[in-house]
Amino acid sequence: MRWLVRKAWTLVAVYFAYMLEYRGEIFFWMLSGITPFFFMSAWTAAANQGLTGYDANDYARYFFAVFVARQLGIVWAHWNMSEDVRSGRFSFRLLQPLDPVWHYLADHVGERGVRLPMLAVVGLVFAWLYPEALVWPGAERAALGLVAVGLAFGVNFFASYVVGLLALWLEDATSIYNLWYVAMLFFSGMLAPLALYPDPVRQVLAWTPFPHLVYLPAAIWSGLEADATRGLLTLLAWNLFFFTLGRLLWHLGRRHYSAMGA
Amino acid sequence: MAEALGPAVRAHNLRKVYRVAEKEPGFADTLRHFVRRRYREVEAVRGVSFVIEPGEIVGFLGANGAGKTTTLKMLTGLIYPSGGELEVLGHVPYRREAAFLRQITLVMGNKQQLIWDLPVLDSLRINAAVYEIDPAEARRRTRAFAELLEIEDILTQPVRKLSLGQRMKAELMASLFHLPRLLFLDEPTLGLDVNAQAAVRRFLRDYRERYGATILLTSHYMADIEALAERVLVIHRGALLYDGGLGGLVERFAPFKEVRLELAAPAEPAELAGFGEVAEASGRRVRLLVTKEGLTRTVAELLSRFEVRDLSVTEPPLEDVIARVFSEGRV
Numbered sequence: 001m002r003w004l005v006r007k008a009w010t011l012v013a014v015y016f017a018y019m020l021e022y023r024g025e026i027f028f029w030m031l032s033g034i035t036p037f038f039f040m041s042a043w044t045a046a047a048n049q050g051l052t053g054y055d056a057n058d059y060a061r062y063f064f065a066v067f068v069a070r071q072l073g074i075v076w077a078h079w080n081m082s083e084d085v086r087s088g089r090f091s092f093r094l095l096q097p098l099d100p101v102w103h104y105l106a107d108h109v110g111e112r113g114v115r116l117p118m119l120a121v122v123g124l125v126f127a128w129l130y131p132e133a134l135v136w137p138g139a140e141r142a143a144l145g146l147v148a149v150g151l152a153f154g155v156n157f158f159a160s161y162v163v164g165l166l167a168l169w170l171e172d173a174t175s176i177y178n179l180w181y182v183a184m185l186f187f188s189g190m191l192a193p194l195a196l197y198p199d200p201v202r203q204v205l206a207w208t209p210f211p212h213l214v215y216l217p218a219a220i221w222s223g224l225e226a227d228a229t230r231g232l233l234t235l236l237a238w239n240l241f242f243f244t245l246g247r248l249l250w251h252l253g254r255r256h257y258s259a260m261g262a
Numbered sequence: 263m264a265e266a267l268g269p270a271v272r273a274h275n276l277r278k279v280y281r282v283a284e285k286e287p288g289f290a291d292t293l294r295h296f297v298r299r300r301y302r303e304v305e306a307v308r309g310v311s312f313v314i315e316p317g318e319i320v321g322f323l324g325a326n327g328a329g330k331t332t333t334l335k336m337l338t339g340l341i342y343p344s345g346g347e348l349e350v351l352g353h354v355p356y357r358r359e360a361a362f363l364r365q366i367t368l369v370m371g372n373k374q375q376l377i378w379d380l381p382v383l384d385s386l387r388i389n390a391a392v393y394e395i396d397p398a399e400a401r402r403r404t405r406a407f408a409e410l411l412e413i414e415d416i417l418t419q420p421v422r423k424l425s426l427g428q429r430m431k432a433e434l435m436a437s438l439f440h441l442p443r444l445l446f447l448d449e450p451t452l453g454l455d456v457n458a459q460a461a462v463r464r465f466l467r468d469y470r471e472r473y474g475a476t477i478l479l480t481s482h483y484m485a486d487i488e489a490l491a492e493r494v495l496v497i498h499r500g501a502l503l504y505d506g507g508l509g510g511l512v513e514r515f516a517p518f519k520e521v522r523l524e525l526a527a528p529a530e531p532a533e534l535a536g537f538g539e540v541a542e543a544s545g546r547r548v549r550l551l552v553t554k555e556g557l558t559r560t561v562a563e564l565l566s567r568f569e570v571r572d573l574s575v576t577e578p579p580l581e582d583v584i585a586r587v588f589s590e591g592r593v
Binding site: 003006007009010011013014017018021022087088089091092094095096097098254255257258259 | 280335338339340341342356358360363364366367368370373375377379380384385387388389390391392393394
């Protein structure tokens with residue numbers, strides 16, 4: 001247990017230092033994720049004309065929560081894997097008595113350490129621009145939203161890792177992950193609150209991971225309609241699914257790996 | 263370091279077959295390749311068998327594409343063999359058991375494990391944690407290795423700022439930080455200048471003496487092999503051609519001696535051709551490869567035919583012998 005903690009702490013600390021070297025890049029990456037604010041403008045304009053069921057502050061609050069949930073859920077394990085396989089670095093990972101997935105996970109956690117302070121600055125700017133929109137949801141909802149974000153990160157990470165494992169067959173699997181992103185864009189609540197979607201669509205989507213990745217935490221934080229229990233259980237189930245699929249592909253892919261370029 | 267009970271490496275009839283997609287150039291073939299891929303099986307390693315005992319330093323020689331690196335990948339567990347039996351330190355490598363991985367290392371001269379944008383010490387911190395090395399012991403090893411490799415002053419610099427030689431030394435340090443018993447070294451001196459090559463060889467010799475490690479080394483620099491290896495394995499087109507001492511390799515594959523002459527007057531290569539294979543004839547300096555059986559007679563004839571200022575007879579350079587083995591592919 002002592003060594004487990006030491007390994008985890010060392011990996012996160014070193015990858016945090018690594019990510020600090022790329023703080024500028026992370027800042028611009030974060031800025032590239034401001035899509036929710038464009039949709040916020042469109043929906044608040046519609047709300048001001050009385051065209052929707054929510055008011056302008058509801059939309060501002062919701063899309064800010066979407067932005068935060070999305071920023072905390074961003075993953076790139078598929079890119080890590082593909083790059084490692086292509087460059088031959090994956091062979092070094094295999095030589096260590098540690099599953100390579102821990103390196104990728106630590107890379108993500110370390111990056112969050114750099115991203116969070118920047119996110120706080122964006123939050124302050126938002127609070128200055130939309131003071132009426134920011135309402136403290138209460139400790140319970142805030143915590144519940146964080147749990148949802150944590151589980152959503154898990155689903156995103158394991159799905160990304162599963163796609164990355166395909167690099168053991170294909171050498172580069174980064175493009176495949178774009179499919180996941182497209183599905184997330186349309187079905188996760190990034191374009192509009194899912195409460196506005198037709199009922200049959202919502203019922204089908206509820207079984208997929210997508211609405212729970214962004215809409216669930218954003219709705220919990222911003223006070224919109226959300227079935228938190230069902231959402232969290234669904235996220236948990238998808239975590240288990242992608243984790244298991246990842247282990248299976250790991251064992252199959254290892255047989256296929258040719259250590260190209262190493 | 264614990265004593266090994268059996269051989270460090272035991273490979274029997276080891277095989278590796280790769281399936282390679284083939285595609286002709288051109289638009290039509292690109293479309294054909296997209297619709298229906300054609301594959302070819304390439305037998306990279308063909309029934310290789312050898313045993314390496316604990317403490318041995320073995321040179322692994324072969325031309326590019328001969329199967330050296332593929333064999334090393336199987337020995338380290340990076341890839342699965344297609345056939346044969348393989349046991350390394352009592353383990354089946356591809357199972358990647360922690361007890362096995364803690365005892366081996368692989369150094370690849372053309373690849374790096376160090377984190378490019380961080381100081382060397384950060385990569386060592388990760389290795390110390392992963393291999394469960396106590397912090398005090400990690401500090402002691404850092405000092406000891408840095409002193410041996412003469413890189414004390416670069417450990418806090420980002421890896422990207424280091425010279426190739428410094429980086430290779432740091433790579434060695436990271437690869438050996440957990441004190442492995444079995445070292446697989448794939449071109450460890452690749453691209454280094456003569457001084458850095460010598461320093462790396464010195465370090466490897468010291469490490470082996472201090473820890474009794476077993477080393478399997480591939481290198482295109484014969485100086486590495488001559489300085490470190492007592493025994494060599496020669497692989498050609500996936501098959502093992504030779505397994506034995508360096509001297510035996512010369513004996514077996516070079517049944518000739520090198521005769522160096524300095525003549526009083528320049529001679530035409532055509533005049534020398536009858537005495538042996540003319541390896542070099544530039545003005546008054548001549549290098550001939552002469553069969554061992556005819557050596558005495560040939561030297562006597564050379565002395566009577568030409569006015570010779572200087573003459574020496576030596577074994578041919580190992581590079582020439584190896585080049586001859588690879589070009590002829592002789593068994």
